[in-house]
Amino acid sequence: MARPIKRGTSANWLLKVRVPSDIVDKVQGHVVLPIGGRRTPVAISAGYVEVSLRTSDPDEATLRYAEAHSALLKHWEAVKAGPQPLSKRQAVAVSADAYRERISEIDDADAVTRREAMNADFDKFIVERAESESEERDQLVQSWFEEVIAEQGIDFIAVIAAVLPGSVPPDQEDLALESRYGARVDAALALRGIQSDDASRPSLLREFRRSELLGSKALGRMLEGDFSDEEKPAYFPAFEPPPPPADAAPVKQPQSPRDGDAMSIAQLFEVMREAMLEYVKPSTLRRYQSTIQKLSEFTDHADFRTLTRERIKEWIKHRTSEGISKKTVRNNDLVAVQSVLEFATTDDGGERLKENPIKGLKIKLPRRTKPDHDSRLRHAEIVSILNAASAVKIGGRYPKSSAGNRWTPWLAAYSGARIQELVSLEAEHIRNEGGAWVMDITKTKTDEDRTVPIHEHLIELGFLDYVRSIGKGPLFIDPPEISGRTETASRDASEVRASGVAVFIRSKAKLRPNVDPNHGWRGTWKSIAASFGIEDRYRDAITGHTPGTVGRKYEKPTTTELVEAMKSFRRYQL
Structure with missing residues (x-):
């Protein structure tokens, strides 16, 4: 029987549970569990979930264990069941957590003080905005906007978009909604033992925002002594999980094949994954898995050897009819299926196919009506971005995230590195080699680490x-206990943080609509470096681009050479 345990000399009891073997490949990161009345992000590590129950009392530990273990079992079931569509009623029911989280601030004296100050500032802003002349109004709004973002974090754009309709572009609002509420939505669903599908996501995020704002209004009344709607039971319905379809036919599940038995493409993929783990990036295999599972279900788990070119074309039409763009189907789905079927023709794949039935299959995309734009940043855009980054004050609700807004644009400006690579930096990656400061970029698109010199201007800035103030660990990603991110979050933390930087830059800098505020630095840095006479092999090594010829691969520059090359890159003049 599962029960709490103790370890070493610790007085507190622990929960330690093994991840079920059938989903061990699907869970990673964190899961949120109720521990002593608090929602606690718990790491999933080495196939186990382990967390302190925060009590030395055996009876209390038993109660806490039972509650946390029950939530964990619900989470396992949610992972096994896969994403489910949620109705409006269910989305509203789940969003009650945001309401209760906000009004719970009434019991936190510091939170009450901050809330009262914020309310007073907002009331003052509304009065000044109403009394200001039209030409002064834009400047007043911009000033207030910057002050609030500096205090609350860039994801507060999601709240501003609701309070001041039309003040935030839709794409920025969507990114901010995911950044602010995504992890909390995931946690709320996990505690109810369910995962939502992609179509339900926007509704859930917006309901969380609406409930948080309702909670803010209720909290305001509570601060004035009115506790009449503390729970607001009439507004939030009880959550009822989606029932299985009453008349649905049993889903045909693929069975583990014996030699000579039929094998679905999903089963073939499992064979491929085992054989190719050392050669294919884990992220690529995870991406393929979702696509292959969808195809297997579409074909009712038929033997992959019966899949014809026409059958795959039917599936492609089915995917586009679901609203998936042709470009996505071509670049993601078709590539995955091509790879798995091609594997079946190889020795590693047991030569189960003589030839790939969809070899050469292509998806035509609409002809471009405009030529590709120059993706490089113009001088005015460079100045605008770097000035915006320099103005950031590190701190607030998400201190490391604000530090990412402060430093990653500058780091990209002097390295051409991808923002997602930079937000993944840890303090240990910044080191001195031979008297020169460098950064080790370890999370790269190609899975090849590289060492990049740190420009002297960055040191002067x-x-x-900042790195020394962190000591060790991530420089620009807040820990789960602050960010609230969980294992069920749909994107990696570095992806979310990189998107957050993009939202920040878009909100602060003046950029052309078709310029990528993150990726634009790569071409920009290489172009500027070339103008300063830095050799192309040094430029490729610093940015992580593959050398153009086989011979160049034997000319990999040393760190000393890269440091000398970086000295030729002149500092930006703002």
């Missing part, structure tokens, strides 16, 4: 001082 205080980047090393």
Whole structure:
């Protein structure tokens, strides 16, 4: 029987549970569990979930264990069941957590003080905005916007979009909604033992925002002594999980094949995954898995050897009819299926196919009506981005995220590195080699680490001082206990943080609509470096681009050479 345990000399009891073997490949990161009345992000590590129950009393530990273990079992079932569509009623029911989280601030004296100050500032802003002349109004709004973002974090754009309709572009609002509420939605669903499908996501995020704002209004009344709607039971319905379809036919599940038995493409993929783990990036295999599972279900788990070119074309039409763009189907789905079927023709794949039935199959995309734009940043855009980054004050609700807004644009400007690579940096990655400061970029698109010199201007600006203030660990990603991210979050933390930087830059800098505020630095840095006479092999090594010829691969520059090359890159003049 599962029960709490103790370890070493610790007085507190622990929960330690093994991840079920049938889903061990699907769970990673964190899961949120109720521990002593608090929602606690718990790491999933080495196939186990382990967390302190925060009590030395055996009876209390038993109660806490039972509650947390029950939530964990619900989470396992949700993972096994897969994403489910949620109705409006269910989305509203789940969003009650945001309402209760906000009004719970009434019991936190510091939170009450902050809330009262924020309410007073907002009331003052509304009065000044109403009394200001039209030409002053835009400047007043911009000033207030910057102050609030500096205090609350860039994801507060999601709230501003609701309070001041039309003030935030839709794409920025969507990114901010995911950044602010995504992890909390995932946690709320996990505690109810369910995962939502992609179509339900926007509704859930917006309901969480609406409930948080309702909670803010209720909290305001509570601060004035009115506790009449503390729970607001009439507004939020009880959550009822989606029932299985009453008349649905049993889903045909693929069975583990014996030699000579039929094998679905999903089963073939499992064979491929085992054989190719050392050669294919885990992220690629995870991406393929979702696509292959969808195809297997579409074909009722038929033997992959019966799949014809026409059958795959039917599936492609089915995917596009679901609203998936042709470009996505071509670049993601078709590539995955091509790879798995091609594997079946190889020795590693047991030569189960003589030839790939969809070899050469292509999806035509609409002809471009406009030529590709120049993806490089113009001088005015560079100045605008770097000035915006320099103005960031590190701190607030998400201190490391704000530090990412402060430093990653500058780091990209002097390295051409991808923002997602930079937000993944840890303090240990910044080191001194031979008297020169460098950064080790370890999370790269190609899975190949590289060492990049840190420009002297960055040191003068205080980047090393910030690194020293962190000591160890991530520089730009807040821990789960602050960010609230869980294992069920749909994107990796570095992806979310990189998107957050893009939202920040879009909200602060003046950019052309078709310029990528993150990726634009790569071409920009290489172009500027070339103008300063930095050799192309040094430019490729610093940005992580593959050398153009086989011979160049034997000319990999040393760190000393890269440091000398970086000295030729002149500092930006703002």
